[in-house]
Amino acid sequence: MAVPLYIQIRREIEAKIRSGELPPGSRLPTEIDLSAQYQVSRATAQRVLNDLAEAGLAIRRRRHGTFVADVTRQINLLNFVTPAAAAKGTPGRHEVLSVRIVRADAAILELPGAAADTAVVELVRRKLDVREEPLSIERHVVLFAVAPDLPNESLEDLRSLSYLQGKGVPIDSIRLYLDPVALTEHDAALLNTETGTPALMRRRELRSDDGGTVEVATTIVRPGSTEFFLELPVSAA
Incomplete structure (x- = not known):
């Protein structure tokens, strides 16, 4: 069963969070950055960041960006x-x-x-x-x-x-x-x-x-x- 591309991208970011490469408070790539880096649509990039936020691993701030969270998963x-x-x-x-x-x-x-x-x-x-x-x-x-x-x-x-x-x-x-x-x-x-x-x-x-x-x-x-x-x-x- 093939793993969807958005999950593959999300897991790469999760691995960086796990290793400490992206510590709490770090700014994550924007939707535009992710689209360019992985050659995916803006909607796919948005889904990656939204999933991280829904899992409590990231905080999305309008007009400021998306950051690694340091909170209990919600x-x-x-x-x-x-x-x-x-x-x-x-x-x-x-x-x-x-x-x-x-x-x-x-x-x-x-x-x-x-x-x-x-x-x-x-x-x-x-x-x-x-x-x-x-x-x-x-x-x-x-x-x-x-x-x-x-x-x-x-x-x-x-x-x-x-x-x-x-x-x-x-x-x-x-x-x-x-x-x-x-x-x-x-x-x-x-x-x-x-x-x-x-x-x-x-x-x-x-x-x-x-x-x-x-x-x-x-x-x-x-x-x-x-x-x-x-x-x-x-x-x-």
Whole structure:
């Protein structure tokens, strides 16, 4: 699966932030500079800088430029639960912890509506930020029947919703939950924090047009790594 060009450019900038070549407060290239340097459109360059800003790694100041941030990563809750925003991904990389084909009743997550002996693909990944610090734990359980080749894909870059849609799987609806959880000993170790620490978990179910569930996925965000907020426009009186 080819990595989109804007992600390749974004990762180059992330690597410079991670190495310290671009420390907090550093001015990032302008949209015009990025367009010229990478021979891409202004829209692609804008997307790179906007993605860095949405991830909390950069601050965009109108008429002043874009600068490397020195703040806790921030996520608008509306974006956190919006599939279009989630499909962009966030800066950093995925570390694949395990992938296997198992019966539904032996999977790490319950796939609603699946019979016990249904074959599913189970994937567990850890997301690391640009400084190589743990950011989140992601768990996926997908119907094997709709994604038999999934274990052979480039799982570090996988966006499961986009992947399934690209394979022609009919996704009729998406249900999202935000659940408060206390970290287990296992998850706390993966996230470099204390057992029992409160955390936020997103749970997503992808449902087909016949009402069945083709994937369930959870994301547990490392406590203290992210500030969640809501920002809504105020209509003129």
